[in-house]
Amino acid sequence: MRVALQARSSNKDWLACCRERGHPRAVQDGEEMVPVDELLRALESGDAETVLAAAENIHYADLAALYENLDDEQRERLLSVIGPEMATDVIAELPDGLIEEALGHFKPAQLRVLLGNLSDDDRVDVFQVVSEESQRRFFALLGPRDKELTRNLLKYEEDTAGGRMTTHVGRITADMTVKQALAVLRRDREDTETLARIFVVDAEGRLVGRVRLRDLAFNTWDTPIRGIMEEASEFILATADQEDAARTLSKYDLIVLPVVDEFHHLLGVITYDDALEILQEESTEDIEKLAAISGEQSDVAYLNTSAVEQFHRRVIWLVGLAFVSIGSGYVMFRFSGILQQAFVLALFLPMVVAAGGNSGGQAATMVIRAMALGEIGAGNALRVAWKEAQTGLYLGLSLGLAMAAFISLILPHLAVETGAGFGFIRLAVAVAVAATVQVLSATTLGALLPLFARAIKLDPAVVSSPSLASTVDVSGMLIYFTVAGALLRW
Amino acid sequence: MRVALQARSSNKDWLACCRERGHPRAVQDGEEMVPVDELLRALESGDAETVLAAAENIHYADLAALYENLDDEQRERLLSVIGPEMATDVIAELPDGLIEEALGHFKPAQLRVLLGNLSDDDRVDVFQVVSEESQRRFFALLGPRDKELTRNLLKYEEDTAGGRMTTHVGRITADMTVKQALAVLRRDREDTETLARIFVVDAEGRLVGRVRLRDLAFNTWDTPIRGIMEEASEFILATADQEDAARTLSKYDLIVLPVVDEFHHLLGVITYDDALEILQEESTEDIEKLAAISGEQSDVAYLNTSAVEQFHRRVIWLVGLAFVSIGSGYVMFRFSGILQQAFVLALFLPMVVAAGGNSGGQAATMVIRAMALGEIGAGNALRVAWKEAQTGLYLGLSLGLAMAAFISLILPHLAVETGAGFGFIRLAVAVAVAATVQVLSATTLGALLPLFARAIKLDPAVVSSPSLASTVDVSGMLIYFTVAGALLRW
Known part of the structure; x- marks a missing residue:
């Protein structure tokens, strides 16, 4: 019996997380919590027989999650006890970054078994993530049929x-x-x-139709396949993007999608x-890019990455954007005259600047997600820009009105003085105009930037969001000082 | 024959998008582009027979996407031509917001057919999204068995x-x-x-095992089910969260997951x-929340939402955050003395502030995504905070060093003067210290805020990201002016 595992145990972090998730088994079945506990305890005490017995009761997907959270010595011990046969499924479930190391624990004869047991797509995945040297070494261990299969699949x-x-x-x-x-x-x-789906091919191996197993099970044995097959109307070229598939x-709502070459x-x-x-991978990647985190989405769980790895994925963007922000500082520095004459303007400077980042970010996110879901493309650029310009106008006017009301009605009672030759009403008008212009332009820019990025074949999520924030910081400063300078001449 | 559709046609936006996506059929099969074209042309000319013939050749998922992009009159015409039988599958695929209106096109007798044809889960979905009045009206049209089934399912x-x-x-x-x-x-x-999976129950209807259709198809007819069934070790309680399921x-990697009550x-x-x-829904929701977009994720395609709807989902956050930003303005206003004495400090103020937003956003995003993928929970808060504090320290030191180098080595050659009683080296030290402290604190805060939000049962994505940016804006101003005031006394 294999059970989806849950547990109290010594591996605190990982268990806390499993509990947290409220995984179905955890709730109702105290007894079945035992295998993981048992396995961890036996690993510590070095009791190979109990490790093996416990591992046999744990689903391989759970064994893989467990493996991720072991230290090097425990990993070595676990793999040597369960052996290449049972390890096959576990290794196929491991994050890319752990596969090579895990395979390193096996001797060539064991590797031959393990690599032979892997399903063909999992085997290709392994070859794609290991070093070139391991690739050569592993390839030599394959049987002749697997060699050819792997070579063919590695072409893609x-x-x-x-x-x-x-x-x-x-x-x-x-x-038939x-x-x-x-x-x-x-x-x-x-x-x-x-x-679940069985495909019908012609003598040359070209896809001509499909049947469901239930059609075979529920028809008499002499029924010809030709009479019950349906057309296989959905299929995809082998060279197409995996996301399209x-x-x-x-x-x-397909269970399987046939993959064909250009000759069908x-x-x-x-x-x-x-x-x-x-x-799931694509969603995580988009989310990370939107937050200026670079690099391939790592499929290693967050807690299993080191602070140094995290640092590497973030530092370039952080330092790069910081230098862009000096641009904002330069604008502020240049316009210091205006600020020195009426320091009350400082009260609303961060607001106008941040409103651009927020509204631009909202627009960019909507557009990037809609692009990721395949809803819009470069062909709709104008319609998207028009919709966002309208949205931006409504948002800008709302913000402008809210700020104007605050400045003219509430600010005078807060013991603040404009300290310059203009009253609260003129200040209200200036701030409201600046906020409206900033939000309108940032929203439109936020919508256009991802479309533009895609048009020049850059990744919309990477280019747009982090760069956008820094760009609208600069534009916000410029808009604010220009509008204030023009409307508040005193 | 049903084909997944593609097309040249009059419905430009939607078609541009399909082309953009490089949907498999579009590429290779010119002939099959005809049905959609035909349908759209026939809808315009009012040729019912051709509409029906074309619709029969289009997959219902594509018909639903097409329907979304028609105007009211065309929708009415399409539904009346294809009738309740064919409309059943199409309506089940429509976004929630369009279902009630679509059903409004049918007469009671047709609705009876349509509602009866819906699969039980789709029917419940319909009841969940229509107005109470429609709910009552539709319910009266159901047969007695469907009535009971629907009533039972609506309990969840x-x-x-x-x-x-x-x-x-x-x-x-x-x-058996x-x-x-x-x-x-x-x-x-x-x-x-x-x-794909068939479940074995006992006389009381309790789940006891499962078999695969292939086990039935490949065994002799007199084999007892008891002999070939496996334990159904994965299952979920009906009251559990859909995301856990x-x-x-x-x-x-299951095709189906059995749902049980507390008595199994x-x-x-x-x-x-x-x-x-x-x-997919959950990913989109998280992405939108991270960008301060409120409300249930709409499953209507982006281009089919109005600017007013977009406005409603964004305005509250935008205006709310703007008022928080006045807090930053207030700090700047209070510290105007320091700024007036050394306006060169303005050059690096936006940089320090923005670095906090960027690094805090990176940390919050990593933590929120890891939480969404079930990798970490409140139990790991300390370990997460420690890892992020380390990462934040590395990031802060890198940024500080980069800025110190820029200020001491490059800035003196750019015709800028500090204009106060301190040199570039002291300025470099002050900016570097402020940047390091700001990044370290923002990164740690960015990691802790989502964990804290979850601990008090708030949605981490909603609470953390937008609020974080505004919070670290204020803290950045405070840190910058405090550090500069202390290190640059002149």
């Missing part, structure tokens, strides 16, 4: 449909009967990732669980 | 596993043979959402396509 870029697909797919031909088809599928079933699976030969399939993974 | 909150599940699941008992099981499943198959499906009765299942939808 990691982030394409071809790079993600598995070739283990149920394949039959249209001239249900009985013949079932016989073929029964023979291949151990090797087949999913039988994931979106197609998601949009049409069936090469393999992408499955629903790949789609889930791809879409 | 919309965002729980129970609120998302379908009750149409393959159910057999352990004492393969032949009996196949007979039961064949009888129910039209009604069953998926046969989605994460469980994703973690264990099998109530229904959540399927992989629900998981995809749930996880």
